Amino acid sequence: MNWRESRWTGVAFLIxxxxxxxxxGRGGWVHKLLFPPASAILSTFWDLLLSGEILRQLGVxxxxxxxxxxxxxxxxxxxxxxxxxxxRIYEACxxxxxxxxxxxxxxxxxxxxxxxxxxxxxxxxxxxxACFFPILxxxxxxxxxxxxxxxxTARTFGLSRLQTVWKVILPVAGPSxxxxxxxxxxxxxxxxxxxxxxxxxxxxxYFILGSQRTLNITQMYAGILMLALTGxxxxxxxxxxxxxLMAWHKGLTRRGE
Amino acid sequence: xxxxxxxxxxxxxxxxxxWEAWARTRGELAAFFPPASRVLATLWQLLASGELAEHTLAxxxxxxxxxxxxxxxxxxxxxxxxLWRPLYNLLxxxxxxxxxxxxxxxxxxxxxxxxxxxxxxxxxxxxxxSWPILxxxxxxxxxxxxxxFATAATFRLxxxxxxxxxVLPAASPQIVTxxxxxxxxxxxxxxxxxxVVSNxxxxxxxxxxxxxxxxxxxxxxxxxxxxxxxxxxxxxLxxxxxAMAWHKGLTRREDx
Numbered sequence: 001m002n003w004r005e006s007r008w009t010g011v012a013f014l015i016x017x018x019x020x021x022x023x024x025g026r027g028g029w030v031h032k033l034l035f036p037p038a039s040a041i042l043s044t045f046w047d048l049l050l051s052g053e054i055l056r057q058l059g060v061x062x063x064x065x066x067x068x069x070x071x072x073x074x075x076x077x078x079x080x081x082x083x084x085x086x087x088r089i090y091e092a093c094x095x096x097x098x099x100x101x102x103x104x105x106x107x108x109x110x111x112x113x114x115x116x117x118x119x120x121x122x123x124x125x126x127x128x129x130a131c132f133f134p135i136l137x138x139x140x141x142x143x144x145x146x147x148x149x150x151x152x153t154a155r156t157f158g159l160s161r162l163q164t165v166w167k168v169i170l171p172v173a174g175p176s177x178x179x180x181x182x183x184x185x186x187x188x189x190x191x192x193x194x195x196x197x198x199x200x201x202x203x204x205x206y207f208i209l210g211s212q213r214t215l216n217i218t219q220m221y222a223g224i225l226m227l228a229l230t231g232x233x234x235x236x237x238x239x240x241x242x243x244x245l246m247a248w249h250k251g252l253t254r255r256g257e
Numbered sequence: 258x259x260x261x262x263x264x265x266x267x268x269x270x271x272x273x274x275x276w277e278a279w280a281r282t283r284g285e286l287a288a289f290f291p292p293a294s295r296v297l298a299t300l301w302q303l304l305a306s307g308e309l310a311e312h313t314l315a316x317x318x319x320x321x322x323x324x325x326x327x328x329x330x331x332x333x334x335x336x337x338x339x340l341w342r343p344l345y346n347l348l349x350x351x352x353x354x355x356x357x358x359x360x361x362x363x364x365x366x367x368x369x370x371x372x373x374x375x376x377x378x379x380x381x382x383x384x385x386x387s388w389p390i391l392x393x394x395x396x397x398x399x400x401x402x403x404x405x406f407a408t409a410a411t412f413r414l415x416x417x418x419x420x421x422x423x424v425l426p427a428a429s430p431q432i433v434t435x436x437x438x439x440x441x442x443x444x445x446x447x448x449x450x451x452x453v454v455s456n457x458x459x460x461x462x463x464x465x466x467x468x469x470x471x472x473x474x475x476x477x478x479x480x481x482x483x484x485x486x487x488x489x490x491x492x493x494l495x496x497x498x499x500a501m502a503w504h505k506g507l508t509r510r511e512d513x
Contacts, residue, residue, distance in 0.1 A: 009346050017351070095269050102483045103483035107463050114290075197452075198464070205361070208365055211365070228357065
């Protein structure tokens with residue numbers, strides 16, 4: 001295997017970047033306040049981790065994200081199945097949804113703040129609002145894509161409409177719904193950070209922006225590092241769950257190489 | 258011709274009427290829940306006086322700059338990464354590391370390096386909407402049918418011709434997908450960065466109206482943002498249909 005195929009070049013490149021960063025910080029090529037050396041950030045990160053401070057902030061954020069996400073998943077999948085299956089419901093809801101979907105979620109924050117204050121309810125609502133539409137649209141798409149023959153077969157075999165939805169439509173729409181859910185995990189984290197930057201007194205988004213405003217720059221980078229690791233972990237975890245849940249689908253649609 | 262979606266319009270009308278009635282009958286809500294008619298009247302006033310136009314233009318300018326820059330950079334980089342494996346191997350771990358980070362986290366860094374002006378907002382927007390475009394472009398180039406390459410080689414197309422006539426058209430549907438996802442992301446990041454620190458733009462205006470208790474103005478600006486999002490989306494779909502007509506013609510299935 002020569003270097004062209006090797007995946008290690010990428011890892012080597014990362015290490016090189018980290019070394020350059022370190023050298024830039026130490027050698028004074030860049031402003032030390034704005035761009036502290038990598039080692040300083042890592043050691044701050046470690047201290048914050050040991051003191052539990054950063055984990056506490058992260059825990060608050062993740063709790064909000066999970067609540068909003070779960071709520072959106074349940075409501076959006078239910079409505080999506082209904083809209084995908086029954087044409088009339090789709091037609092009734094389409095315009096309103098198209099209009100609401102177009103509003104950038106951060107713009108809803110001040111509006112929701114008026115009703116919900118700046119507590120957890122606000123963040124949960126904003127995360128719900130932002131995650132709702134990708135899950136909904138993908139669910140509708142998945143249900144629509146279900147082969148009509150499958151549905152007619154199920155009906156012929158005497159399955160009720162509810163049973164048809166449960167046994168045929170949900171599994172068939174599964175991969176598409178999972179796509180929506182995966183997009184929504186990233187969006188949930190983004191909106192958590194945004195809502196905590198705009199109106200909050202706790203959470204990782206507040207922690208990062210607060211560190212920047214008090215010019216505690218190493219701490220800011222440590223917070224961002226924590227957030228990056230969290231995003232990575234969530235993505236990985238989702239892929240694992242997806243592989244588990246959708247194993248039957250991948251088995252069915254795999255092509256012989 | 259499409260038939261008029263009466264039921265959808267009815268639901269929309271019901272939504273507005275319930276809003277109006279609810280806000281009117283509950284006097285104690287008046288301070289922060291103005292009726293729909295008042296919001297629309299305020300929107301009209303703000304439009305007529307030009308107050309909203311100034312903020313809208315600032316937002317749209319940042320949006321356009323950030324989106325265009327991201328599209329140019331990411332499609333270019335994506336094509337290179339998709340075509341040249343060693344480069345992809347070199348950068349993949351870095352991409353995998355940066356991509357899952359929630360993009361608003363870059364706002365504080367951008368403020369440090371670029372200040373609180375337009376550069377910061379455009380940079381954050383570019384960063385955030387680069388990822389979907391980049392990854393979709395790489396994927397699109399990768400999934401170009403091998404037979405197409407072989408055919409192009411058989412016809413002795415020059416590398417340049419191969420790129421323009423084979424790779425780019427074959428990858429374009431997926432590039433367009435990335436561009437569409439980024440459209441919404443760009444608007445989100447512009448609005449967010451305007452909320453965090455700015456003195457103009459619709460994001461600033463919404464938050465400022467709320468903080469000064471000018472509720473009708475706040476609602477009007479949110480409605481305006483929704484309209485902008487809606488129009489941008491429609492525009493994109495129209496462009497997509499026009500530019501990709503050849504592709505849809507090729508891959509259309511007979512409807513059952």
